Amino acid sequence: MQAMFSAWVQYLPQLLRGVGVTLELTGLSLVVAVVFGFILALSRLSHIRGLNLLATWYVEIIRAIPVLILLFTAYYSLGQLGIVLSAMQAAVVTLGGFYATQYGEIFRGAILSIDRGQTEAAAALGLPSVAIMRRVILPQAFFAILPPATNQLSNLIKDTSLVFTISLADLMYQTYSALSLNFLPMDMLLLAGIIYFIFYLVIAKLLGRWELNVQQSRS
Amino acid sequence: MHIPILTIPRLYAGVIAQGAVKDLALTVVSTIVSFILGTLGAAGRLYGPWLVKTVIYWYVEIIRGLPAILQLFIIYFGFTQWGIDFSPLTAALIWLVAYGTGYGVEIFRSGIMEVPHGQSEAAAALGLSRRTTMLRIILPQAYAAMLPPLTSFVVLQLKNTTLLYLVGYADIMYQARLGTDATEQPGILYLMAALAYLIMSLAIGRLGYRLERRTAAYR
Numbered sequence: 019m020q021a022m023f024s025a026w027v028q029y030l031p032q033l034l035r036g037v038g039v040t041l042e043l044t045g046l047s048l049v050v051a052v053v054f055g056f057i058l059a060l061s062r063l064s065h066i067r068g069l070n071l072l073a074t075w076y077v078e079i080i081r082a083i084p085v086l087i088l089l090f091t092a093y094y095s096l097g098q099l100g101i102v103l104s105a106m107q108a109a110v111v112t113l114g115g116f117y118a119t120q121y122g123e124i125f126r127g128a129i130l131s132i133d134r135g136q137t138e139a140a141a142a143l144g145l146p147s148v149a150i151m152r153r154v155i156l157p158q159a160f161f162a163i164l165p166p167a168t169n170q171l172s173n174l175i176k177d178t179s180l181v182f183t184i185s186l187a188d189l190m191y192q193t194y195s196a197l198s199l200n201f202l203p204m205d206m207l208l209l210a211g212i213i214y215f216i217f218y219l220v221i222a223k224l225l226g227r228w229e230l231n232v233q234q235s236r237s
Numbered sequence: 238m239h240i241p242i243l244t245i246p247r248l249y250a251g252v253i254a255q256g257a258v259k260d261l262a263l264t265v266v267s268t269i270v271s272f273i274l275g276t277l278g279a280a281g282r283l284y285g286p287w288l289v290k291t292v293i294y295w296y297v298e299i300i301r302g303l304p305a306i307l308q309l310f311i312i313y314f315g316f317t318q319w320g321i322d323f324s325p326l327t328a329a330l331i332w333l334v335a336y337g338t339g340y341g342v343e344i345f346r347s348g349i350m351e352v353p354h355g356q357s358e359a360a361a362a363l364g365l366s367r368r369t370t371m372l373r374i375i376l377p378q379a380y381a382a383m384l385p386p387l388t389s390f391v392v393l394q395l396k397n398t399t400l401l402y403l404v405g406y407a408d409i410m411y412q413a414r415l416g417t418d419a420t421e422q423p424g425i426l427y428l429m430a431a432l433a434y435l436i437m438s439l440a441i442g443r444l445g446y447r448l449e450r451r452t453a454a455y456r
Contacts, residue, residue: 081438082392082434082435082439082442083431083435084397084399086399086410087410087427087431088431090423091423091424091427091431094417094424094427095428097423098423177304178304179304179305179306179307183403190304190306190307193307197314201318203310203315203317203318204311204314204315204316204319207307207310207311208315211311214302214303214304215299215302215303218298218302
């Protein structure tokens, strides 16, 4: 036990350097996923048939393929076509592109859950359709979005660990490089596990509880 | 050595198909075992004594809170520090079952909770024992309610098998990577791997949808 703690103290700084990369990657991917996800949701709800079909196919296909294969495709295969991405760029494109499908479905469901009468009433009052979306639908949909969106955020942080396979120096990468040098795999993996678990608890539990409070105080 | 791109599908289709069969077999076996353990776990979480409830609660949180790779590495690499060596296949099975059970408990728990309370009250009023109520009244309805999340869970497990190449299990990913090293043609090989997963995921989704329609009568 004592040996484990001293190994933890010794290797914590190295692992924390990886945490910075993990958080940066999570933040960038989240922005891409939310923006692109919103576009996907609107496309799937639109009446323009080509756009609708394109978005539907994108969501169905991307969700059926493992993230790791998407990552290797972005990092290795695109290079063959002359599009050379850095490890960070490939990771953001992959995680952003994959989680856009998850966020897109959340947004779509939330928008659909708003009563049609709201849109009709706003249209009867003469509001243009952009204003209907921005002023009437989205403010109401927002609080339905929060809980599943938080859930996906904790999935996103966990999935950033995949990028160690393309040598992006995140928490998992630092853990793996530490354990392959010091031959203390369990100690290193448990330390990394504690760090990941803290993120999970903060996001899933604290944020989740706060959202519940907000929702209850509004209803 | 440069191998013409069009000969690669012919060269590698066989080994990738073999890898696909291995991945599918692992998915099926681990799903069945997690299905049973998940039911028991959900029963313990709902009806067990305080200690059982707490242990199962934290087990589920840890499985859901840690990245998949980290869990696999703890089993395959971590335990070597304590003198326990698992073969790639054993490590893969232990991980898929441990992971599947964690998610299974949650799926079953919400499935059981979705059955209205009036059902067990009515069964009690008719004089059915608790065992009969559970087996004949609650579980059939719970299983029907669980099918949609269960289908996406099986797809998730299938996609999780992509990680197994990291511990040297000769699945689709392993063959695709081996092929990439030999031919320097990542594009076509990862495309084949993606197609293999796409076909299997869509087939599982289809199967789940059919089962859902069949069991609609139970709801």
